[in-house]
Amino acid sequence: MNPSTTAAVTLAARGLTRRFGDRLAVAHVDLELRRGEVLGFLGPNGAGKTTTMRMLTGTLAPSSGCIEVCGIDLLERPLQAKARIGYLPETPPLYRELTVDEYLLLAARLHRVPRAQLRAAVTRAKDRCGLADAGGRLIGALSKGYQQRVGLAQAIVHSPDVLILDEPTVGLDPNQIREIRGLIRELGGDYSVILSTHILSEVESVCDRVQILHQGRVVFDNTLAAARSSGAGHSLVVGLRQPPAPEVIARIAGVARAERMPSGEFRVRCEPGQDPTDALVREAVRGGWGLYHLAPWPTTLEEVFTQLTAGDETAVVDAQATKEAAT
Ligand SMILES: Nc1ncnc2c1ncn2[C@@H]1O[C@H](COP(=O)(O)OP(=O)(O)OP(=O)(O)O)[C@@H](O)[C@H]1O
Numbered sequence: 344m345n346p347s348t349t350a351a352v353t354l355a356a357r358g359l360t361r362r363f364g365d366r367l368a369v370a371h372v373d374l375e376l377r378r379g380e381v382l383g384f385l386g387p388n389g390a391g392k393t394t395t396m397r398m399l400t401g402t403l404a405p406s407s408g409c410i411e412v413c414g415i416d417l418l419e420r421p422l423q424a425k426a427r428i429g430y431l432p433e434t435p436p437l438y439r440e441l442t443v444d445e446y447l448l449l450a451a452r453l454h455r456v457p458r459a460q461l462r463a464a465v466t467r468a469k470d471r472c473g474l475a476d477a478g479g480r481l482i483g484a485l486s487k488g489y490q491q492r493v494g495l496a497q498a499i500v501h502s503p504d505v506l507i508l509d510e511p512t513v514g515l516d517p518n519q520i521r522e523i524r525g526l527i528r529e530l531g532g533d534y535s536v537i538l539s540t541h542i543l544s545e546v547e548s549v550c551d552r553v554q555i556l557h558q559g560r561v562v563f564d565n566t567l568a569a570a571r572s573s574g575a576g577h578s579l580v581v582g583l584r585q586p587p588a589p590e591v592i593a594r595i596a597g598v599a600r601a602e603r604m605p606s607g608e609f610r611v612r613c614e615p616g617q618d619p620t621d622a623l624v625r626e627a628v629r630g631g632w633g634l635y636h637l638a639p640w641p642t643t644l645e646e647v648f649t650q651l652t653a654g655d656e657t658a659v660v661d662a663q664a665t666k667e668a669a670t
Pocket of ligand 1: 367393395541
């Protein structure tokens with residue numbers, strides 16, 4: 344990797360692959376994380392997210408591929424590279440019988456924070472995670488939301504550059520989820536964050552960019568805005584004051600299907616590669632339908648995700664086309 348082009352890149356992986364026996368869990372994954380960015384790592388169950396996170400944090404050796412953390416090769420210089428990473432696994436490594444202070448001090452020691460800086464590091468991590476008044480409390484007596492704050496605090500206690508969070512809101516109630524997402528968003532200003540999740544709304548509310556993993560392969564890698572616009576042209580939203588029956592719209596050249604939505608507007612699905620906009624306007628004028636709204640159907644991340652992860656080989660091919668169209 345060229346150092347001049349990776350100055351702002353805190354984490355880079357190339358060709359990351361992991362086999363378990365003859366099972367290919369992760370296949371040739373490329374990943375690049377920039378400073379101050381929150382990357383959503385999204386995929387259905389079994390897609391290979393946790394396996395990838397474990398390789399990125401140095402807890403599982405890749406079968407092949409390379410990983411650099413702030414330009415340091417993780418496989419060649421694991422201690423130095425791991426010092427730049429904070430990790431919150433799916434099951435937070437908490438000791439319920441310790442107080443928050445005791446636990447964070449232990450975490451800071453394990454991360455080799457110099458003795459003279461231990462107290463300051465713990466105080467900083469607590470302040471950052473909204474735990475300033477919780478130092479003396481037993482972890483086992485805290486709510487799940489506060490326990491997750493402690494999990495985040497142990498991940499940043501050694502001031503890493505990269506924060507890797509695996510399903511950080513699983514098991515929390517809706518209020519706790521909102522708080523933890525807000526905290527992750529804030530942390531994103533200071534650290535580079537990878538957020539592994541299968542919750543689409545989590546990515547939409549927290550992340551700048553998204554990588555979608557399917558059957559161990561990256562099938563989408565772009566900004567959220569690009570994800571939303573990737574389906575533009577596939578469907579249109581059409582508002583008509585005096586609408587005809589949907590079948591009449593469906594007969595227009597280039598229209599595959601027309602359906603009326605609860606709002607009264609129509610979702611008009613286009614034939615592949617066809618743009619029926621002009622014909623639709625002509626027909627609307629000719630038929631006196633009172634056309635007042637015509638716009639591309641806004642693609643949601645859910646639609647992109649479903650499109651890319653519903654099938655098998657074809658989904659991967661479609662994804663490649665989607666990516667090329669979006670760049
Ligand atoms: N230690 C292991 N031995 C054998 N197969 C494994 C092992 N760990 C993971 N796998 C397999 O690798 C694939 C990817 O698993 P992984 O846990 O990384 O997926 P995931 O995207 O994190 O899924 P989930 O959201 O369900 O945690 C799965 O098919 C899984 O069964």
